[in-house]
Amino acid sequence: MGRRRRSIMSEDLKVELAKDLGFYDTVQQEGWGGIKAKDAGNMVKRAIQLAEQAAAKK
DSSP states (O other), X not given: OOOOOOOSSOHHHHHHHHHHHTOXXXXXXXXXXXXXXXXXXXXXXXXXXXXXXXXXXX
């Protein structure tokens, strides 16, 4: 039995990041499982940067 992981990032944020990082076409064709590990890592790094920027503004 597989265990489903609950996503912390919203679908909208993931789509926005994928578009910004240039691999959204892969997501559209193959789903999130079709992206490279490197792309997933870059997406997480970018999300962290955005969160840090938002926290610095507060």
